[in-house]
Amino acid sequence: MALQGAARRLQAAGIDSARLDARLLLGAVLSLTAPRLIAHPDRTLTTNEQERFRELVDRRSRRQPMAQLLGRREFWGLAFRVTPDTLDPRPDTETLIEGALAGVPDRSAPLRILDLGTGTGCLLLSLLHELPQATGTGVDCSEAALAVARANAADLSFADRATFSRGNWTDGMDATFDLVVSNPPYIPQAEIDGLMPEVARHEPRLALDGGADGLDAYRAIAEGMRGVLSPDAHLLLEVGDGQGDSVAAIFAAAGLSCMDRRSDLTGRIRCLTLQWNR
DSSP states (O other), rough: OOHHHHHHHHTTTTOOOHHHHHHHHHHHHHTOOHHHHOOTTTTOHHHHHHHHHHHHHHHTTTTTTHHHHEEEETTTTEEEEOTSSSSSOGGGHHHHHHHHTTTTTTTTTTEEEEEEETTTTTHHHHHHHHHHEEEEEEEOOOHHHHHHHHHHHTTTTTTTTTTEEEEEEEEOOOEEEEEEEEEOOOBGGGGGSOOOOOHTTTOOOOTTTTSSOOOOHHHHHHOOTTEEEEEEEEEEEEEOTTTTHHHHHHHHHTTTTEEEEEEEEEEEEEEEEEEEEE
16 A cells, blocks of 8 residues: 555656656665565555655655665666765766777776766776776765765775775876776756756756856866876767767867767767877
8 A cells, every 4th residue: 555655646746657666665665675575565564664665755756866765776787876966877878888898908907097077986986897907086076976986986895996086177187097987067057957857956966067058077178188198098978969079079179089979778979989189
């Protein structure tokens, strides 16, 4: 009964996945997997469980993202902590991991990786998972986000290979890297409030706001690549829908050529691979 009532409430709030979300929330409260929850439909909730479930359903009905409510999101087959201080890792962003790995001829090489705007650390840590001799640095201007990234590195046993520092893109950086990745903020300011409520109301605006045209972060990254990106290194960037040509032009002016464009599952260009002009 509790599950059915919760599903109805979430559906009334405009959530398409109402029944699935209700089941996941109840499973989190009871520490039960979906199959076990389905196998025990008549389980009676304690008063504390009822209150906790009601609280989660209330928050979901206000369109708080499921990843924040559950505290976790799977990305590249790994579980990442998620909080309101970080973007929710999305499947589309896995396109950057695919592109980065495609450009690595020897996965056992001791590569140095830089992740700009690291958030949860999902890009850097996923790459460390695939590149066992690599080390990396994640940079973010949010100390709260860095705390989440450090916790994820510890959870995934990469704390000895990943460091995280507070900074504004490449400002003050004096190291060079073999691979640089970034999923920067690229939503034009005027469009943020029109995004789905889970994003517009609950994800950190700092990680969304790309300035008037959505391209401010790319300009800053392009300006800072000299001395950071090694001569033969690759830079991989996530871009918003329709931004590929504009972003490529910004980096072309900085001396970097677009070597590859990769599409996400919907067919939209999502990842650019860039390299210094030869």
